[in-house]
């Protein structure tokens with residue numbers, strides 16, 4: 001039997017992160033689930049463990065460098081190895097340009113971009129210490145490929161994540177560490193529900209109208225399930241993507257063609 005690999009997923013208490021944790025468990029990974037609220041990640045870990053898996057919940061704020069390093073350390077100590085990090089946690093404030101404040105800008109940069117940078121630093125340091133390569137997988141978005149109205153700050157972080165993915169892929173390749181990103185489209189999660197509601201409220205329209213503003217250009221004609229994204233992340237976490245690095249995989253049902 002092949003050795004079970006260890007993956008750490010941030011923002012794993014709901015939405016896409018939860019689906020990734022469950023998919024990697026189904027694919028035979030041991031999984032560490034990281035989130036700011038321990039109870040949320042513990043609920044997902046309990047479900048995976050009840051299904052015969054090995055899941056471990058850790059509380060950490062990805063904007064805090066020390067907490068991210070501590071989470072990686074705890075994951076490696078708990079499971080005895082460390083092979084994959086999925087830097088998935090993120091926030092998406094709705095920001096028509098005239099509403100952007102220093103606090104919104106700094107907080108979103110600290111979580112979305114800072115969290116990915118600390119995750120890459122902590123994971124690559126641990127892979128090197130363990131004397132083997134590894135896989136780093138970052139959450140970007142279709143909003144990191146094309147400008148989405150009302151998402152200036154969020155979109156900026158998601159464009160930046162594609163850049164960081166490319167630069168670190170080149171830096172870390174010599175250590176047998178790959179770095180790739182996934183770019184979901186419009187996924188049915190609490191984050192997307194909040195965005196659609198805020199856009200609708202700002203326009204004095206219904207939630208359905210708000211969602212339609214984002215979903216009308218999906219070629220496949222349906223919103224994404226979190227599991228659609230998790231399936232592609234599983235590919236990036238597994239051996240079939242070994243010869244792939246620096247790439248940003250669009251999983252958007254055909255909204256954007258790059």
Ligand SMILES: NC(=O)C1=CN([C@@H]2O[C@H](COP(=O)(O)OP(=O)(O)OC[C@H]3O[C@@H](n4cnc5c(N)ncnc54)[C@H](O)[C@@H]3O)[C@@H](O)[C@H]2O)C=CC1
Pocket residue numbers: 010011012013014015016017034035036037040060061062063088089090091092111115139140141142143183184185186187188189190191192
């Ligand atoms: N839902 C969508 O349509 C899309 C989502 N994405 C990206 O996918 C990722 C996951 O998104 P969703 O599951 O939709 O979001 P979500 O809001 O439903 O879940 C995100 C999770 O991350 C956690 N989190 C937020 N800030 C954190 C922090 N500082 N430290 C630790 N955990 C933190 C939240 O508590 C939450 O549990 C995000 O990076 C998002 O930008 C990208 C494209 C589309």
Ligand SMILES: CC(=O)C(C)=O
Pocket residue numbers: 092140141142143148184185186191192195214
């Ligand atoms: C939330 C997000 O990433 C969108 C709308 O693409």
